[in-house]
Amino acid sequence: MKNRHLQMALALVVLINILVLAGVAYNRSNEPEASLVLTERELGYYRSYRDDENSGMSLSLDWNRYYGIDEWFDEGKLATVGFDLEHLRQNGADWSFYQRQLPRKAYVALELEGEAWSSWVNDQDAEISRIQKLELNEELTAEDRMRQISRVREKIQSTSRLFAMDIDSDPERLRQRYPDRTRYAVVSAEVRVGYERNDDDLKLYGRISQLLVDNLHVPLDGQTPLLGLPAREYLSSYDAPTEVREWYPRYTVTVNWGQRYEPWVEAIELTAAGIEATKR
Amino acid sequence: MQKDDAQKRVDQIHAFRDELMQLESAGVLTLHEDDARQVRSYHDQLLGEYSDQFDVDVTGADRQLSWGMRIVSFLGALAISAAIFFFFYRFWGDLSTPVQVVILVLAPLLLLLATGVVSTREKTLYFTSLLASVAFASFVLNLSLLGVIFNITPSQNAFLAWGAFALLLAYGYNLRLPLVAGMACVMGYLAATVGTWSGCYWISFGERPENFIIAGFLLALVPIIPHRKYPKFAGQYRVFGFLAIFIAILILANYGQISYLSWSSAHIEYFYQVFGFVVSGGIIALGIRRHWPGMVNLGATFFVLFLYTKLYDWWWDWMPKYLFFLLLGLIAIGLLFAMRRIRSTRQEVTA
Numbered sequence: 120m121k122n123r124h125l126q127m128a129l130a131l132v133v134l135i136n137i138l139v140l141a142g143v144a145y146n147r148s149n150e151p152e153a154s155l156v157l158t159e160r161e162l163g164y165y166r167s168y169r170d171d172e173n174s175g176m177s178l179s180l181d182w183n184r185y186y187g188i189d190e191w192f193d194e195g196k197l198a199t200v201g202f203d204l205e206h207l208r209q210n211g212a213d214w215s216f217y218q219r220q221l222p223r224k225a226y227v228a229l230e231l232e233g234e235a236w237s238s239w240v241n242d243q244d245a246e247i248s249r250i251q252k253l254e255l256n257e258e259l260t261a262e263d264r265m266r267q268i269s270r271v272r273e274k275i276q277s278t279s280r281l282f283a284m285d286i287d288s289d290p291e292r293l294r295q296r297y298p299d300r301t302r303y304a305v306v307s308a309e310v311r312v313g314y315e316r317n318d319d320d321l322k323l324y325g326r327i328s329q330l331l332v333d334n335l336h337v338p339l340d341g342q343t344p345l346l347g348l349p350a351r352e353y354l355s356s357y358d359a360p361t362e363v364r365e366w367y368p369r370y371t372v373t374v375n376w377g378q379r380y381e382p383w384v385e386a387i388e389l390t391a392a393g394i395e396a397t398k399r
Numbered sequence: 400m401q402k403d404d405a406q407k408r409v410d411q412i413h414a415f416r417d418e419l420m421q422l423e424s425a426g427v428l429t430l431h432e433d434d435a436r437q438v439r440s441y442h443d444q445l446l447g448e449y450s451d452q453f454d455v456d457v458t459g460a461d462r463q464l465s466w467g468m469r470i471v472s473f474l475g476a477l478a479i480s481a482a483i484f485f486f487f488y489r490f491w492g493d494l495s496t497p498v499q500v501v502i503l504v505l506a507p508l509l510l511l512l513a514t515g516v517v518s519t520r521e522k523t524l525y526f527t528s529l530l531a532s533v534a535f536a537s538f539v540l541n542l543s544l545l546g547v548i549f550n551i552t553p554s555q556n557a558f559l560a561w562g563a564f565a566l567l568l569a570y571g572y573n574l575r576l577p578l579v580a581g582m583a584c585v586m587g588y589l590a591a592t593v594g595t596w597s598g599c600y601w602i603s604f605g606e607r608p609e610n611f612i613i614a615g616f617l618l619a620l621v622p623i624i625p626h627r628k629y630p631k632f633a634g635q636y637r638v639f640g641f642l643a644i645f646i647a648i649l650i651l652a653n654y655g656q657i658s659y660l661s662w663s664s665a666h667i668e669y670f671y672q673v674f675g676f677v678v679s680g681g682i683i684a685l686g687i688r689r690h691w692p693g694m695v696n697l698g699a700t701f702f703v704l705f706l707y708t709k710l711y712d713w714w715w716d717w718m719p720k721y722l723f724f725l726l727l728g729l730i731a732i733g734l735l736f737a738m739r740r741i742r743s744t745r746q747e748v749t750a
Binding site for chain 1: 489490493500515538552560571572597656
């Protein structure tokens with residue numbers, strides 16, 4: 120190879136890596152943009168990530184992607200993130216037009232254990248009341264009642280407490296609306312157009328199809344608490360026991376988001392339930 | 400003189416010897432013994448020099464062996480690249496972050512240096528090609544895993560970096576495999592960037608095949624920049640660029656829903672079907688005119704593909720299957736006659 124090409128290739132590798140690592144350093148500079156203490160509810164550790172061929176460890180970020188979103192992700196918000204509403208409405212007759220609309224990048228405010236979470240829990244409690252009434256009216260046996268209630272209770276204990284609350288194309292504008300950095304994380308996401316058609320009425324709304332970073336790498340010094348944990352068993356619809364089974368998160372994870380709204384795992388600690396699980 | 404020029408000269412010498420033997424058998428021409436000896440001696444000397452200096456294929460057996468070595472070099476590069484990927488994935492979780500970063504950065508640098516050293520010790524460049532391909536794979540691993548380790552938001556700029564790296568290897572050593580890898584990465588970057596012009600998020604660039612039509616066209620224009628030292632590269636840019644264009648057109652001709660155009664799906668499909676015939680026919684004509692055999696073959700292949708998919712649309716549901724395939728075969732024979740006629744007309748014109 121000519122020396123010139125070799126030198127250029129070497130310089131390219133060094134330069135690109137410097138740029139990447141400088142970006143990482145900038146993201147982690149100053150105070151974190153957000154710092155949330157999450158649990159196993161929000162960051163699942165799936166054993167398949169640590170199989171024989173891949174020794175790396177990642178936690179999968181879980182959040183409630185549907186509850187309440189259609190109430191606030193309306194046409195106004197679609198316009199805010201850059202969708203052309205006039206263009207969208209002109210093809211109302213062709214349903215496939217909406218299915219093939221391309222996504223956009225936006226920033227989402229995720230709320231941890233706030234009003235949306237309380238509202239969701241209230242809905243689940245109402246569901247439990249509804250099930251209990253069914254037994255009173257003899258529409259359900261006692262055994263079936265317990266089974267259904269145990270499923271709902273486990274859902275309340277295990278479901279992620281992260282809910283999407285708002286969206287914007289400008290993350291700083293979003294942060295101004297949600298200044299609590301220990302309760303709200305501003306994260307990047309991919310958003311798409313959804314639609315509903317009732318007779319002549321066309322309703323457009325937004326959907327958050329995915330968070331752009333939803334798998335968090337766990338560095339070596341953070342892996343120790345998770346290594347001794349057995350695989351988590353989850354109830355399926357068919358084998359739910361009649362007694363309510365208590366489900367407690369086994370670890371907490373402190374996650375920071377930086378200047379580029381990219382996250383990293385700061386610390387992992389076992390809860391009492393986690394310590395108990397490692398002893399079994 | 401480059402290796403390709405030397406190989407052409409060797410092929411000329413062999414062709415001359417074969418033709419001279421034919422002329423002697425036919426009684427048309429017999430060289431005087433002294434002249435024949437002088438010419439033979441001169442050609443033997445040239446063949447020896449070219450073999451020593453450029454390691455060209457002097458005999459038919461050499462040529463077959465060279466093809467075998469190229470295939471083995473390619474498969475070896477694939478296997479070693481896969482081994483590096485899986486080796487790193489198996490052990491990286493047991494390493495601290497600084498150690499991971501050092502290994503990821505050093506791997507492509509060391510493999511580049513090894514490529515440079517090996518290239519000075521061999522003329523054939525088979526091992527150089529293998530090492531260059533593995534160096535490229537390690538650079539892909541480098542940036543991919545840094546993204547995973549630090550939870551970096553995905554960006555299309557990685558394609559540009561990988562493409563630039565592969566093209567530096569290709570042009571530095573006159574290697575085709577890194578050229579193909581470089582073209583693929585650059586096309587990915589161009590298609591993703593074109594996609595963002597409409598405001599969409601780059602990752603969905605594959606949902607609009609027109610992104611690849613524009614990217615392929617830009618790639619096909621690269622040979623406008625003279626490639627005197629790399630005569631085979633120009634053809635590869637053209638073929639690769641138009642291959643992307645044709646595949647995009649083929650998809651849109653059958654699935655118009657994913658087009659940027661705001662017409663009905665049926666109209667979009669008709670438009671791209673006609674467009675496909677026009678472009679493939681134009682490429683065949685251009686390839687014949689400019690003596691670009693790769694382009695002629697590409698255009699002919701996709702012309703037939705467009706034709707067959709159209710015939711499938713028209714006939715498959717109602718025609719007996721034996722009759723359908725019989726008609727396809729007859730059409731292929733008809734095309735052969737037409738192309739033979741074009742060839743003989745061109746030969747008459749040349750004569």
